[in-house]
Structure formats: C-alpha cells, structure tokens
Amino acid sequence: MDTSSEEAAQVIALLQSGMRQCDVARQLNLSRFSVRRVFQRFQQTGGYVRKPGSGRKRCTSERDDRFIVTTSLRNRFTNAVELQQQLRSTRRTSVSVSTIRRRLHEKSLTAHRPAKGPKLTAQHRRDRLDFARNHCEWTLEQWRTVLFSDETRVCLFCNDRRRRVYRRQGERFTQPCFEESVEYGSGSCMFWGGISVDGKTELVCVSRTRGGRGQGSLNAGRYITETWRNMWSRMLVMSVMDSC
Secondary structure, eight states: OOOOHHHHHHHHHHHHTTOOHHHHHHHHTOOHHHHHHHHHHHHHHSOSSOOTTOSOOOSSOHHHHHHHHHHHHHOTTOOHHHHHHHHHHHHOOOOOHHHHHHHHHHTTOEEEOOEEEEOOOHHHHHHHHHHHHHHTTOOHHHHTTOOEEEEEEEESSOOOOOOOEEEOTTOTTSGGGEEEEOOOSSOEEEEEEEEETTEEOOOEEEEOOTTTTSOOSOOHHHHIIIIIHHHHHHHHHHHHHHHO
16 A cells, blocks of 8 residues: 555655664554655655556456446445456456455445345335325324334244345435345244334234244234234223323
C-alpha cells in the first residue's frame, strides 16, 4: 500500500535530518520497504508524491467493470465467486475474487445478509398498503383492542444456505434485494405467538415433522386446539382491561 503524501513528506524530512531508514520506519510505523520506496522516488524525481497513473495497471477493462456491475445488479444474490466464473466464461478475463469485490465496492455495492419475509403477491402488497392507510390515524386506545399474531418456522433436518446480497445503502427492502421465504419439504416446527399493546401471548410450538414422526400440517382443527385457546385467553384479558 502506498504511503500518504503527509507520511512521505515526514519520511523525506527525517531522512534529510540524518536518521537511518530503519529508524524512520520504526518511528512512523511504516515498513522499511515503504520508506526505501519513498526515498528512491525522491532521488529519481525530486518529489515524494506518486504521479497519477504511475501505479499498477488495472487488470480489468471498462467493459469488464461494467459487466461485473451489470451482472450483479441483474441478480443481487450472485456472489463474487459466481461473478468471477461468469466474467471468465463470457469476457475471457481471469481475475481474483478480491478484484470482483473491489469493482463492486467502487460502485457502492457491498455484501449483506438479505432482509427476509413471506412471499407476497401484488394483491398482498396492495392489501397491506390499504391497511396502513386506513389505520394510520388510529389512537392508542383503538390499538389496545387489537391482537397481532404471527408464526416462524425452525428447520430440524435441513441446512438453510446463508446467502448474501450485494446492494447499495438504502436498498435493503427493495424487491431485488429481498429474500422471499417459501415452504418446502423437511422436518420443522412452527412457533406461534401474539402481541398487543399491553402484552404478549405464550409461545406455542406446533410440530410439523414429517415421515410419520410428526402430526402433519397445521389444519383448522389443530389451529383451534393448539393456538386459538392461547389467543382467546389473551383476548379475554384485553376485554377485561378495556372495560375497567
């Protein structure tokens, strides 16, 4: 890594004062190679600042860089290794994975864990927007009468792949960077719970293990017996509190 202009100026000043290169490196916390390179540049050019364009030539062309960025933007879940392979097969350009990441970083594309949520259709999104608009002016007392319920699935026998998405700042919840969750076959447990303004329900575990070991999918009957009783007790408490 090249030294900064300030560090290079300090190196030259200390060397001209009579200090040895090893002492200068120790005092400025630089490598001996960096100090020697600054001194050689000063002897050859009379200056200590590296000339623009005199560094190492980029191993990718402008077209290569555009290909890397465009391919990543078309599929945000394409990782650096896959981009490296596509660049090699399409553009016949071989670079390291680190170079791929640097080209993405130059365009403010950095790897993050994707935001996750249920798979939504266009109608789902419209319904959610309508709900938000219809209830945005509700008072706290009105929200006290509402109980929100939700569930989450925990896999028992499968290994969910941890994926990364390349995105810019502020793009976390945009559609190309969002990972939608869908159901697929494997043993799992569903955990159900509810929350309200004044508290929460107990957590209910609903087993969905397959292959004869579990109780099958969560149908209406199981929903009533295993989750509704829990929710009903919470709603009774809310009703009592509302009447007081």
